[in-house]
Amino acid sequence: MASTVSDEHNKEEYSFIYGDEAVSYEVLRKPIKQGKKRSITIKVQPNxxxxxxTPEDAELEDIxxxxxxxxKWIYDALKEFRGHLEYVQPKHYVSGEMQFYLGRRYVLKVVEDADALPAVKMTRGKLLVTLTRFNDDKTAMVKALVRNWYKVRAQRIFHERLSELLPQATWVDGIPSFRVLPMTKQWGSCSAKGNLMFNPHLIKAPKECIDYVILHELCHIAEHNHSEKFWRWLTSVMPNWKEVKARLDGMAELYLNE
Structure with a gap:
């Protein structure tokens, strides 16, 4: 086992050898408040x-x-998360594929029923899509139905969460309007006039992640850039936002995949 270091741009990066693989890690040094326990904490993110x-004065040897x-724990955690990422493949909207809703996994099941109208519903751990009949447009029809189902659900859940979270955002006057619109690289945005926009794919994430995005955009009503003041606003309403953001970012490829 060995260790190497790269201090490019004042970023402390090291690595160790486990088996036949070099595993990289970043060291984040933090000041320790009086009375707090000095400890070294290791986290493996979903990405x-x-x-x-570590404490800011920790010795490299101790780290x-x-x-x-x-x-071994780090290696095993990486192996598990990499396994999740291997499933990120273009969807074909056929029975057996995985879909997400509020952080839970659902198996897609597509059925044909000549007496039924095209519809989507959740039932017993499945996302059931019913078509009147199968034809050459089957894939496109299933995709359109699922996409619309997500959008409708997103409108309702985002409205509920926004109403629930607004009392915390004491700097916001009234109820801000919002739209649900697909975005390729953003979960949400806030216009200069305070109008909000949310990505419908966000409905696939756990409610805590949805709350993070909503609070993030509400903070932009008070502070339009990512200044130090902005992060203070966000920390005041969601102290654990960094962990929640990491959780959302780690699953982004799966949630955005369609």
Whole structure:
């Protein structure tokens, strides 16, 4: 086992060898408040980033030893998360594919029923899509039905969460309007006039992640850029936003995949 270091742009990055693989990790040094326990914390994010939080004066040897003690755990966690990412493939909208809703996985099931109208509903861990008949447009029809189902659900859930969270955003006057519109690289946005826009794919994420995006955009009504003041606003209404953001970012490829 070995360790290497790269201090490019003041970013502390190290690596260790486990088996036949070099595993990289980033060290985040933080000041320790009086009375707080000095400890080294290791996290493996869903996007396969490994971060090590340490006291700002921690010795490199102590950091490396702490990492090596948990080397197998880190490797196993990376293996699990990589397994999740392997499933990110273009969808064909056929029975057996995986869909997400509010952080839970559902198996897509497509059925034909000549006596029924085209519809989508959740039932017993499945997302059931019913078509009147199968034809050459089957894939396109299933995709359109599923996409519309997500949009309708997103409108309702986002409205509910916005109403629930607004009392925390004391700087917001009235109820801001919002639209649900697909975006390729953003979960949400806020216009200069305070109008909000949310990505319908966000409905696939857990409610805590939805709340993070809504609160993030509400904070932009008070502060339009990502200034230090903005992050203070966000921390005041969601102290654990960094962990929630990492969770959402780690699953982004799966949620945005269609």
């Amino acid at each position: 396969c980033d490994v971060t090590v939080s 490396h030893q702490a990492v090596m003690k948990r080397a």
